[in-house]
Amino acid sequence: MKTATRQKQAKKCVCALLAGGMLISGLSFPNLAQASTLDEPATTENQQAQVGLTDMEMGLADKYISYNSEVNQFQLDRSIEFVMDANQVQVVENYINETNKQLQLSESNKKDEVYAISPSGEADRVNPSPKMMLKSAGVTRVDYHWNYCRIKISAGALKFAMGSGIAIAGIYAPARIVQAACAVAGIGVSTVNIKHGVWFDYNYFAAIFLGKAGKQ
Numbered sequence: 001m002k003t004a005t006r007q008k009q010a011k012k013c014v015c016a017l018l019a020g021g022m023l024i025s026g027l028s029f030p031n032l033a034q035a036s037t038l039d040e041p042a043t044t045e046n047q048q049a050q051v052g053l054t055d056m057e058m059g060l061a062d063k064y065i066s067y068n069s070e071v072n073q074f075q076l077d078r079s080i081e082f083v084m085d086a087n088q089v090q091v092v093e094n095y096i097n098e099t100n101k102q103l104q105l106s107e108s109n110k111k112d113e114v115y116a117i118s119p120s121g122e123a124d125r126v127n128p129s130p131k132m133m134l135k136s137a138g139v140t141r142v143d144y145h146w147n148y149c150r151i152k153i154s155a156g157a158l159k160f161a162m163g164s165g166i167a168i169a170g171i172y173a174p175a176r177i178v179q180a181a182c183a184v185a186g187i188g189v190s191t192v193n194i195k196h197g198v199w200f201d202y203n204y205f206a207a208i209f210l211g212k213a214g215k216q
Contacts, residue, residue, distance in 0.1 A: 052091040058147055060084065061092045062119035065146050069124040072107060072116065073100045074146045095147045098205065103144060105170050112169040113141030117150070138197020138216030142169045149204055152216060153178070154197040162189055171204045181213040 053061070064080035067073075074096045081089055106114040106126045114126040123143065138154040151173055153161050160166075162182065165174040179189050181200030197216035202209060 052094075053088065053147075057084070057088055061088075061147075065092075065096065065119050067116050067118035067122070067124060067146075069116075072103050072124075072126055074103075074116070092147075095205070099144055099146055102170055106144075109169055113139060114169045115141065115143045117143045117145050119146070140166075140168065140197075142171060147203070148201055148210060150199055150201050152197060152199040154216070155194045158182075158187070158194050158198060171202075173202055173204070174207065177202065177207070177209045180209045184211065184213040185215050187215065 060083065061080065064077040064083075066075050066077070068075050076093060076096055080092070084092070103114075103116060103126055106112070109127045112127070115123045116126050117123050126144070137156055139152050140154045140157050141152050143150040143152070149171060151166065151168065151171070153166060157166070158178075161173075161175070161178045163175055165172060165178060177200075178198075181202075182189055182198055185196075185198050185200070187194065187196060187198055198213060199216055200209060200213035201211070
């Protein structure tokens with residue numbers, strides 16, 4: 001019964017987006033503890049409806065967002081208000097505010113490797129350097145974009161992550177997410193000797209694997 005209700009709600013959200021209706025107003029993101037228990041949506045359309053922006057809208061927002069390495073914060077150009085309506089801008093601001101909170105927490109994190117990636121692709125180190133792993137084994141780190149993160153798991157840590165998930169820099173990705181990413185990257189979950197690490201794009205606001213993954 002609950003599954004049927006969720007499917008109906010998801011269809012309504014998708015229809016609203018396709019019809020060009022108003023976006024979700026007053027959007028609030030789940031905290032990380034809640035996010036780890038959410039069911040993974042079946043389609044990209046459902047994923048976008050759940051987080052409140054389409055791919056096209058996120059691409060448009062990219063043009064008005066920059067990363068300030070002096071303060072370790074993403075910043076929004078207010079001229080975005082001329083090309084996006086107030087509800088859309090609010091969703092973008094929610095993303096940025098939540099990501100900036102994560103970056104602030106990461107500044108004192110000496111254990112995990114954390115980077116911020118600007119929309120133009122430039123990478124800035126957020127925290128002090130932890131002990132580096134051998135390049136051949138891959139790295140375990142998180143790259144924060146303004147609206148999602150890219151998690152990288154080394155070969156040495158991947159077997160455990162497949163069974164128990166991974167917690168890194170304040171983000172938790174459950175085992176099902178790691179397993180889905182490995183499947184896309186071509187890494188067998190039952191592999192005994194894992195030779196490659198994995199990377200994958202993850203919307204930690206809603207615990208959604210975004211479908212992009214690869215080997216390190």
